[in-house]
Structure formats: structure tokens, C-alpha cells
Amino acid sequence: MIPALALMAGVVLGLVFEPTVPAGLQPYLPIAVVAALDAVFGAIRAHLEGIFDDRVFVVSFVSNVLVAALVVFLGDQLGVGGQLSTGVVVVLGIRIFSNAAAIRRRVFRA
């Protein structure tokens, strides 16, 4: 409940303050958001399976975001930033889908 409220609060804050994304962060923010979403979906799934652990969530959340940003950063340095960020999004999207499928099975039993 509290995490959901915190998520809502973050969304509201972002919509209210409308900060501009620093130019240096602009390529990484969407990737970081997708990576964090992957972590969140994994957490929901773990929760439903009763194996949720806060510390693991925090570590995996942060490391997911950092690794995704690092991969994109490296891709940018190597001149394949666009392709690599597409690849990261694809991989994370697949993970999100599989997690969502697990959640669906757990919730709807179907």
C-alpha cells in the first residue's frame, strides 16, 4: 500500500513540478524508467509468490537502473547507442511481459 502511494506521489510530483530533464540525462531517463518498471513488475510477482524481499528489491531496482544506463552510455560512446538502447528496451520488455504473465497466472489462475 505504502509503495503504491509513494508511486502515486511521485507521479503527482512529476506532473505538478514539471521539471525539465537535464540534457545529459535525456537519453538515459527512458531506459532507466523501463528498467525500474521491470524491477517493479518482478517485485509484484515475487510478492504474489510470497518471496518478496525489500533489500533484494532495492538492490535490484538500483542495479537495474544503473546497468541499463551504463549499457546505453557505453553504446553511446561506441556509436551504437540507438541500437543498444533498443536492445535494452526489448530485453526489459520481454522480462516485463513474462513477469506480467506470471502475475496474471497468480491472480486470475489462468
Added chain:
Amino acid sequence: MSARRSSDGPAETGAVVRSEQEQRPDQDLPDRDLRDQDPPGPVTPPVDGVGTGSWRRLLRPRLRRVEVAVAVLLAVLGFAAAIQVRSTQEVGPLAAARQEDLVQILDELQNRDDRLRSEIATLEQTRREITTGSDRSAVALEEARRRTQLLGVLAGTVPARGPGVRVTISDPENRMTADVLLNALEELRAAGAEAVQLEGPVEPGGDTAPGRDRVRVVASTSFVDGDQGGVEVDGKLLQAPYRFSVIGDPDTIATALGIPGGAVADVEQRGGRAGIERSDDVLVGALRTLDAPRYARPAE
């Protein structure tokens, strides 16, 4: 964190290393930190597996530091997602484009810019040419019209009007020959006559004589004595009294005609009279038709 089923193996990202305590059946209880302070109550057995316990635990208040971190992370996620969505909506697709794409787009735009600039230059050049060309041709046309009018006055193809004199020459003794009229015309020309017409016969008092003939006198006009009196001018037989209508400086012409031994004296010597009438508005209305030259061509 993405927690995995234990079958996925701990190598997976976000795999949960579960402690033995958490694997105990009382995992639906609140977290351990709080559980110690909770009054011992009946342990609710899991009704339908782990799911219910998980939901219940989700609803319990959490105070651990790690859970604060979870909340903060999720808030950060919501915040980042919101501003990312907002910035994507606001600034359009270019802000999300990568550097090389932007460079390519910029390149294309510059190429297009160059093309459009050269097109503008070409069109402006064309416009300038057309404008100056039309200006020039309009001026040339105006000039040509003006010259046509001036030359028409000289050639006798257009009517002329202006200050001048009317010279009426009577011939009671029928002794006016062509050379008298020609002499008078030469004097008129010498005095600066610009347009001349000769008519006759003129009624003694008035301007209008029915059936009179009038001839525009130009450079090629011929004067021939008529067979039974009168003078044939350019093939037209004119009878006395004759009248020159002359456009030019009235004073100069009148003075020139009146000098001793001049045209007036000549006429009077032959028994006639020459009346000179100055006027501010002399109309030379007789016209000549102009034949196009057959042989002569303008030489540049």
C-alpha cells in the same frame, strides 16, 4: 526488484535469496522487526496459499528502513516516468532522438535550407529581370509613343494644335502662282513653323468655306500652277484666297513675313493682300497618309 520463482535459480537478476525464517509457514505475519512487539495472537493459517498472506502483508504498515527505501525508489520511479512522459509530450520526438539521428536531421535540414536559399535567389533574380525588363519596355514603349506623336506632327500624320498665325492671301488679280506660295512657305519654315496647312478658297470673313480643300504641308509637299488658275498642292487644286495655318512662334513668324522684300511684299507686289492673324490656338487638322518607304531602311 524482480523476484523470481525459486525454480528460476538465484542466477537470475533480482532472484530472491529467501531466508529460512521467511520460508516458514508463518510468513503471513508482519515483518520480524514488528512481529516481536506484536501481541501474540492466533496465527491465521493460510487460507488459499501464499497469495493471501502476501496481500495481507502488503496492507500492513511498514516502518523498516528498507521499506522506506522501497517507497522512495517507487516515488522516484513515478516522478521520473511522469517527467519523461511530460517532456516527451511537450518537446516532441526530437528531444528523444539520439545524437546521430539529430545530426542527420540537422544535415537534411541544412541541405534543404541550402536548396531553398538557392531557389529564393533564382526566383529573386527572375523577378528582378522581369521587373526591370517590364519597366524598361514600358519606358521604351512610352518613349516610342512620344516619338511617334512628335514625328507624326512633323510628318503630318497627326493633328497639331498650338500658338501660331493664320496668313490669308487674297488674289484679286489672279496672279498668285505656285512660287509665291512656295516662297511664303519657305519664309514660314525659316521663321520656325512647325506644322503648316494650306487651304483655299477661304471665305473672306469666315473660317469655314464649304468645299474648300486643305492640305497638310510637309517636306515633300509640291506646288504646281493650276491650268485654270489656282495652285495644285500635293495634287489638290486650291483656289484663292489661300490661307496658311501655321504653328510656331507667332511674333517671329509675323515679323519674318513682314520684312521688306519678304512674303507680304511679294504678295502685295502681285496685287494681292496678305492678312496676318496671330492666335494662341491654331489648329492644324489636315492629315497626310504616309506610305511606307519601299527602299529606305533605318540604318543603325
